[in-house]
Amino acid sequence: MDTTGSPTVSVGGTQTSPSTAGLAVLVRGLERSYGDVKAVRGVDLAVVRGEVFAFLGPNGAGKTTTVEILAGYRHRDAGKVSVLGVDPARADRAWRARIGIVCQETALDEYLTVGETLSMFARYYPSPRPLGELLAMCGLSDLAKRRVGVLSGGQRRRLDVAVTLVGRPELLFLDEPTTGFDVAARRAAWDLIRQLRDAGTTIFLTTHNLEEAEALADRVAVIVGGRIVGEGKPSELATLMGRYRISFTIDRPGETPPVGHPDADGRWSLAAEDPREPLKCLVDWALAAGVELADLEVRRPTLEEIYLTLTGAATAGDQRSPARAEEHAS
């Protein structure tokens, strides 16, 4: 844990100055305000080419603002940004063709069919993916002749992803890609994301679904109130909370075990770098006192527990400012 007073915890080594070679995204000291609202306050990020990078944070934390700056849709107030070696503020059409972005809402012509929509987008790119391949990748083969306006929410989302993949992007920004998906569609989307990653696509994934981040991400960064509060591999982030969680119940409520803290349900728990010493202490005590340790569990913290620790009270409230003026840089 960082003891210097800075809230940022880096276990992935990207807080030092990495060379830009091999990086799809490098951000240093990024800032952006909307009037009095400081949405992004000195964000540093590095995304390695070919990885799935998950960007996590509560509502209003600054995720969309950051992604829109990286994708060249919003200007910044301060900081350095390099995306595929180019400053998005000075990006041209050739650079845009190398980037894909799937937002929470996309505007498509409701009267076109799925196939017509994808064929239309294909005309914008020098080397588009063949229609059949694209439909199969996104689970849309049976829906090619269906009109966009009658697609279900999950089907529409798959079409949004397909539209972004037409141009074979090197870097794909996915904002909440599986919102509204049923379990089967979510698994298929995860397979697609892994397939794209295996083919060399860098994926910048914004999600509230921690199971999704845990299943897919090579590294995660957690943003709260416009600042990065933790980043690293999901397994490395576990060190923030002690590498292991030990929890148990005791059959005699009046007794106090030598280690752990009780929670509201009467379950005792503690975090430990090395569980052997506290376990020995606990078992010795239980044997001497004749207390039974029920449900004794030793495990690594889940990403959800790490996330809740990092975001703290911020997860309890939506920090979104009430007046959200429509503002786009380009």
Ligand SMILES: Nc1ncnc2c1ncn2[C@@H]1O[C@H](COP(=O)(O)OP(=O)(O)OP(=O)(O)O)[C@@H](O)[C@H]1O
């Ligand atoms: N166009 C805007 N005008 C004014 N304030 C804005 C604007 N866009 C964002 N904000 C504010 O900036 C802060 C960060 O918003 P942002 O949309 O980047 O967060 P987020 O992490 O993507 O949130 P969510 O998970 O809810 O989508 C919030 O307080 C939000 O209200």
